[in-house]
Amino acid sequence: MPCVLLLSDIHANLPALEAVLGDAENRNPFSETWVMGDSIGYGAQPNEVVDRLRSLPNLSIVKGNHEAAALGEISLDTFNPTAMAAALWTQRNLRDDVADFLRSLPSMSTERGVTLCHGTPRNPIWEYLFTPSTAELNLQHFDTIGCVFGHTHIPSLFSIDSNREWVVRQATDGERWELSSDRWYVNPGSVGQPRDLDPRASYAVLHMADDAKPSISFHRVEYDIERAQDLILSAELPNALAFRLSVGR
Ligand code: ZN
Numbered sequence: 001m002p003c004v005l006l007l008s009d010i011h012a013n014l015p016a017l018e019a020v021l022g023d024a025e026n027r028n029p030f031s032e033t034w035v036m037g038d039s040i041g042y043g044a045q046p047n048e049v050v051d052r053l054r055s056l057p058n059l060s061i062v063k064g065n066h067e068a069a070a071l072g073e074i075s076l077d078t079f080n081p082t083a084m085a086a087a088l089w090t091q092r093n094l095r096d097d098v099a100d101f102l103r104s105l106p107s108m109s110t111e112r113g114v115t116l117c118h119g120t121p122r123n124p125i126w127e128y129l130f131t132p133s134t135a136e137l138n139l140q141h142f143d144t145i146g147c148v149f150g151h152t153h154i155p156s157l158f159s160i161d162s163n164r165e166w167v168v169r170q171a172t173d174g175e176r177w178e179l180s181s182d183r184w185y186v187n188p189g190s191v192g193q194p195r196d197l198d199p200r201a202s203y204a205v206l207h208m209a210d211d212a213k214p215s216i217s218f219h220r221v222e223y224d225i226e227r228a229q230d231l232i233l234s235a236e237l238p239n240a241l242a243f244r245l246s247v248g249r
Contacts, residue, residue: 008150012043013192019223037064037118132166155189
């Protein structure tokens with residue numbers, strides 16, 4: 001039964017990524033890795049994170065707003081001052097080959113009948129999927145049953161119940177749900193900068209089976225937060241980016 005590792009919003013946090021990969025490998029060997037964008041930006045190790053991702057089996061990865069910003073593909077005007085400082089730092093520090101790789105990424109893709117995007121299918125770079133109304137409006141913008149996304153940094157499942165009402169569930173560590181509804185959206189949460197007040201790195205695993213509906217499990221992993229913070233401070237990135245990692249917001 002193939003297991004797909006779902007990662008999003010790593011944000012150049014290599015200690016968090018390594019902890020997640022170790023935990024995922026121990027728990028359930030995975031044969032594919034899907035990454036829903038914002039692999040870089042905010043953290044101090046964008047090149048190392050991209051190199052590590054490229055070493056993973058059957059990688060499918062899409063572009064987020066932080067890739068687009070670091071590559072100069074979108075204006076930084078809408079970024080807050082901290083995010084802008086981090087984007088400019090990332091622009092200066094990306095290796096050329098890493099920038100070329102990121103530039104080549106699509107903003108949406110389809111794997112095994114599931115749509116991958118960073119924000120939403122309607123606006124893959126920028127739109128946040130927080131509410132049932134946004135979920136509903138986006139249904140006409142993709143034609144697969146499921147969609148995996150990121151951007152909000154909140155591990156969650158949006159699904160439609162038998163009365164055709166949207167059900168939104170925020171996931172905590174160890175939860176596993178069957179993906180039985182007609183349409184669904186899954187966010188694995190953020191590896192490198194969680195914002196649900198749980199500072200542990202977040203990821204999810206999609207369990208596919210030929211003879212049953214797929215299911216999704218959500219996991220949280222402790223990692224060396226101090227190490228990630230030291231790297232941010234010694235890189236002279238904004239202090240706030242280090243501080244927020246200890247509180248998970
Ligand atoms: Zn992000």
